[in-house]
Amino acid sequence: xxEYSKKIVKVPTVNLFREQDKDKQPVLDVRNLGxxxxxxxxxxxxxxxxxxxxxxxxxGPNGAGKTTIFNLLTGVYQPTRGxxxxxxxxxxxxxxxxxNRLGIARTFQNIRLFTDMTALDNVKVGMHHDIKCSFxxxxxxxxxxxxxxxxxxxxxxxxLDFMGLADVADVKAGSLPYGVQRRLEIVxxxxxxxxxxxxDEPAAGMNPSETTELMHxxxxxxxxxxxxxxxxxxxxxxxxxxxEAIAVVNYGRLIAKGTPEEIRANPAVIEAYLGKEExxxxxxx
Amino acid sequence: xxxxxxxxxxxxxxxTYLVVIVAFAVMQAMNSAGMLGSSMKGFLVPICVYISxxxxxxxxxxxxxxxxxxxxxxxxxxxxSGVIIAALLKDVVANDFLxxxxxxxxxxxxxxxxxxxxxxxxxxxxxxxLAIVTLAxxxxxxxxxxxxxxxxxxxxxxxxxxxxKMKLAAGGKYIVSGPLGATGIxxxxxxxxxxxxxxxxxxxxxxxxxxxxxxxxxxxRDNRIAAESVGINVTAFRMKAFVVSAFLAGMxxxxxxxxxxxxxxxxxxxxTSINILVFVVLGGMGNILxxxxxxxxxxxxxxxxxxxxxxxxxxYAIVLILVMLFTWSPKVKEFMSVIADKVSxxxxxxxxxxxx
Numbered sequence: 001x002x003e004y005s006k007k008i009v010k011v012p013t014v015n016l017f018r019e020q021d022k023d024k025q026p027v028l029d030v031r032n033l034g035x036x037x038x039x040x041x042x043x044x045x046x047x048x049x050x051x052x053x054x055x056x057x058x059x060g061p062n063g064a065g066k067t068t069i070f071n072l073l074t075g076v077y078q079p080t081r082g083x084x085x086x087x088x089x090x091x092x093x094x095x096x097x098x099x100n101r102l103g104i105a106r107t108f109q110n111i112r113l114f115t116d117m118t119a120l121d122n123v124k125v126g127m128h129h130d131i132k133c134s135f136x137x138x139x140x141x142x143x144x145x146x147x148x149x150x151x152x153x154x155x156x157x158x159x160l161d162f163m164g165l166a167d168v169a170d171v172k173a174g175s176l177p178y179g180v181q182r183r184l185e186i187v188x189x190x191x192x193x194x195x196x197x198x199x200d201e202p203a204a205g206m207n208p209s210e211t212t213e214l215m216h217x218x219x220x221x222x223x224x225x226x227x228x229x230x231x232x233x234x235x236x237x238x239x240x241x242x243x244e245a246i247a248v249v250n251y252g253r254l255i256a257k258g259t260p261e262e263i264r265a266n267p268a269v270i271e272a273y274l275g276k277e278e279x280x281x282x283x284x285x
Numbered sequence: 286x287x288x289x290x291x292x293x294x295x296x297x298x299x300x301t302y303l304v305v306i307v308a309f310a311v312m313q314a315m316n317s318a319g320m321l322g323s324s325m326k327g328f329l330v331p332i333c334v335y336i337s338x339x340x341x342x343x344x345x346x347x348x349x350x351x352x353x354x355x356x357x358x359x360x361x362x363x364x365x366s367g368v369i370i371a372a373l374l375k376d377v378v379a380n381d382f383l384x385x386x387x388x389x390x391x392x393x394x395x396x397x398x399x400x401x402x403x404x405x406x407x408x409x410x411x412x413x414x415l416a417i418v419t420l421a422x423x424x425x426x427x428x429x430x431x432x433x434x435x436x437x438x439x440x441x442x443x444x445x446x447x448x449x450k451m452k453l454a455a456g457g458k459y460i461v462s463g464p465l466g467a468t469g470i471x472x473x474x475x476x477x478x479x480x481x482x483x484x485x486x487x488x489x490x491x492x493x494x495x496x497x498x499x500x501x502x503x504x505x506r507d508n509r510i511a512a513e514s515v516g517i518n519v520t521a522f523r524m525k526a527f528v529v530s531a532f533l534a535g536m537x538x539x540x541x542x543x544x545x546x547x548x549x550x551x552x553x554x555x556x557t558s559i560n561i562l563v564f565v566v567l568g569g570m571g572n573i574l575x576x577x578x579x580x581x582x583x584x585x586x587x588x589x590x591x592x593x594x595x596x597x598x599x600x601y602a603i604v605l606i607l608v609m610l611f612t613w614s615p616k617v618k619e620f621m622s623v624i625a626d627k628v629s630x631x632x633x634x635x636x637x638x639x640x641x
Contacts, residue, residue: 095518097517112511113507131497135498
């Protein structure tokens with residue numbers, strides 16, 4: 001037991017579902033999740049539920065295990081303990097591509113686009129399962145191929161346009177500016193028709209005006225597609241403004257969970273970010 | 286129509302078909318005019334075979350991003366199954382062209398099936414490891430074929446992997462006899478069939494690249510983790526590329542086998558695999574037209590230099606090195622892209638002219 005196990009008890013246990021989602025099944029339900037790498041416990045006792053149209057954030061100091069949690073949620077890592085339910089289905093033992101089909105899509109901290117392909121093709125890869133055309137149809141370019149491609153092109157352009165990327169549809173993803181690449185990654189994730197989308201530091205490397213734009217876009221994504229968004233971000237301005245619920249991790253453990261106001265006032269969070277205040281440690285116990 | 290032509294990839298694809306068709310027409314015209322020497326005539330079918338092999342390997346190396354050093358193995362499977370099928374069908378199918386076609390399809394199917402079986406364990410590996418394992422596969426195939434005996438007698442078809450197990454009744458005829466290879470093959474291959482094979486290969490590979498499967502395959506090459514994250518089953522798509530590539534190599538191998546009166550397994554060795562890989566690398570990874578051109582030039586080059594005797598392989602190597610250095614230079618790349626833009630500009634103008 002380390003010092004954090006005591007504090008977990010103080011974490012609010014209420015679901016921060018939005019009013020209209022009160023009675024609905026959570027899109028993401030994480031129970032007591034943990035993973036060990038050799039002797040190192042990277043994540044332990046992580047519990048969280050995300051409502052169907054909730055924007056929630058995951059914050060914590062560098063190396064707290066945030067990206068590891070995302071990797072656990074998407075099946076990149078198999079958890080040592082606990083379970084992850086997406087739309088009520090346990091992802092245990094599933095490979096990443098199957099987990100995605102359950103309705104979870106993600107972006108990456110270090111952008112991972114298909115750099116040699118056009119922006120449009122990147123989105124169409126995301127729509128892969130949406131394109132109804134048999135392998136033979138693809139090989140021989142049967143009429144079904146043209147029909148499916150036409151439909152896919154239209155939908156992909158719509159999605160690109162939604163994020164203001166229609167102009168760069170034919171540009172190779174690798175030669176796009178950084179901020180545009182980040183947005184393209186979001187479009188690609190949206191193209192898989194997810195019910196929750198995980199954004200790993202979407203504002204990293206963006207200037208303040210781009211960040212503001214991103215905040216609007218995140219809200220627009222939720223309001224247009226009616227999906228949940230779960231994001232990791234270091235930009236506190238973005239997190240506090242856009243998120244309806246925030247989870248804080250440190251040393252792989254959940255140390256707080258609540259609304260932005262609650263998080264701001266939470267002593268454990270302040271301690272994790274700013275260090276322990278002299279004398280206050282004993283008072284808390 | 287205009288919309289289709291405005292698409293850059295479609296234009297490149299059409300250009301590739303056009304180059305191949307024009308080249309075929311020119312060679313055919315020269316042939317009928319008697320302008321081709323006997324040695325040049327002999328090159329026509331192998332050139333088509335090597336173009337198909339290079340294009341199919343490009344699917345694997347350039348598009349899928351997997352280095353395979355065993356392509357000659359699939360070619361060998363295609364060659365020997367094609368030769369056996371053609372011999373067996375001799376009395377059943379009278380039409381030579383149809384028999385050749387059947388032999389090629391069978392060669393392709395055999396190679397594709399072997400490709401699938403090999404793919405199951407092999408495609409768990411990546412990069413250098415995959416290269417080594419495919420290399421080993423190529424050598425194993427060469428050795429198996431080198432010990433293969435097949436023949437017919439009054440009781441029907443017999444096949445065995447060692448000479449002691451192979452017992453043909455009196456009057457039986459060997460089709461394949463171990464290290465001696467297949468002998469007494471009826472030469473069915475024609476330049477026209479070679480041309481059709483090249484067109485078919487281009488059709489399949491280019492269609493595949495521009496389909497959802499092709500996009501998935503390229504996505505896996507560019508970023509495997511991202512591809513998985515958007516629901517692409519990486520192993521399945523590497524397998525599809527592998528099997529299609531093997532199938533096409535098998536067809537080309539069958540045509541190759543039926544172009545000579547005798548074929549031995551040693552032809553399908555590591556050296557041949559590397560030669561095909563050189564065609565692909567020199568023509569540009571993922572560049573289909575490049576594969577077509579480099580396979581043609583590099584096949585003809587050493588043959589054309591036969592007069593130089595021992596020096597020809599040295600010259601061949603020097604030419605390879607120079608071309609590699611030349612094509613890697615950024616200035617040359619820039620120059621080439623300017624040329625490409627101009628060419629596509631002409632296409633666009635023409636199109637605008639016809640429509641408006």
